[in-house]
Amino acid sequence: MGCSNVLTGVLNFVTLVLSIPVVGVGIWLAKQHNTVCVRFLQWPIILLGVFILAVSVAGLLGAWCRVSCLLWVYLFVMFVLILLLFVFTIFAFAVTNAGAGQVLSGKGYKEYRLGDYSTWLQRKVNNPSYWETIKSCLSDGKVCNSLDAPQYSTISQFNAAPLSPIQSGCCKPPSSCGYTFINATNWQETTPPPSAFAKDPDCALWSNAPTEFCFNCTSCKAGVLQDLKQDWRKVAIANIIMLVFLIATYSIGCCAFRNNRRDGGGGFFNGGRYGKQSHKF
Known part of the structure; x- marks a missing residue:
């Protein structure tokens, strides 16, 4: 042989x-x-x-x-x-x-915008049936639960946290929305809401409900794409x-x-x- x-x-x-x-x-x-x-x-x-x-x-x-x-x-x-x-x-x-996170002054994490990624990837996450499956995965996987920890109990600790793209996009409201920190997964809307609410639709989509958070936000879609990109x-x-x-x-x-x-x-x-x-x- x-x-x-x-x-x-x-x-x-x-x-x-x-x-x-x-x-x-x-x-x-x-x-x-x-x-x-x-x-x-x-x-x-x-x-x-x-x-x-x-x-x-x-x-x-x-x-x-x-x-x-x-x-x-x-x-x-x-x-x-x-x-x-x-x-x-x-x-x-x-x-x-294409696509990269936006560095924020005084924060250990980045924030992500959906428009920075390729058109093909944007079409994928903007498909309602496809995104519903992803949201179910995020909810079932309890991706935000790890933020309920003592090391994230204050706003200064949270701002210094090296959040993953999905945690940054899906587990908190965008920083520009001006929400008040209660804890890592609980944010209170300011009254009256800042002008960012009119500019960024994500500001009105945040929910403190554990099954929702910012899962409907474009920032969450961008975080998923950044994670997918890596x-x-x-x-x-x-x-x-x-x-x-x-x-x-x-x-x-x-x-x-x-x-x-x-x-x-x-x-x-x-x-x-x-x-x-x-x-x-």
Whole structure:
């Protein structure tokens, strides 16, 4: 068996083993959790695990058992996967290029404006059905509960807090609205309201209700997009590393496929006329 066949088989055996816990996590989520966020995640996780499992089996059998038709299918899927991953990586960098937080004097956190982000991302969060799902996730995840802590009990402590983008946009009213601090999740509207109320619709959308807060504010949408931007940038960098790995694996798989054809491997693409050769990469 050629070295490339051995390497292809080993790599696919590893991914096959890794796909089993991925499927297990998806099934566990389906049985243990009922929130909207987790229901949204469980099926993609299960399908991803099954897909990796199926591709790994095809690559393993194609390389070690010399089943050339399976190896051909494996290489075709790998090529499509590399192409899709490359396109997604470029897209992720493009749509997350715009947008940044506004630094506020005397505060440890930033505030975010929806108009600073790409049009594509704005359309996503402005879609009512899409945003309702996100709001359910924010409510179910209790993203603002961590602010009810002793270290945020005074306005000076709160202003110095390094709030996350979602906490800054969704768990407090915008600073320009002039609300009076009671505690980190309880703010009192001043009377009469400042002129900012007329300029910023978010000012009238704040609620002290734990299920609402500023979840309907454009600042909350901007905070979600900033958080998404940070995550997508990390994913895009991971994708570049994955692309290098996949291209190397694909190249080794091509060598294994060539060995199968020369050695008369089974399947529709055996290419037996080349005769058998051994110890080829």
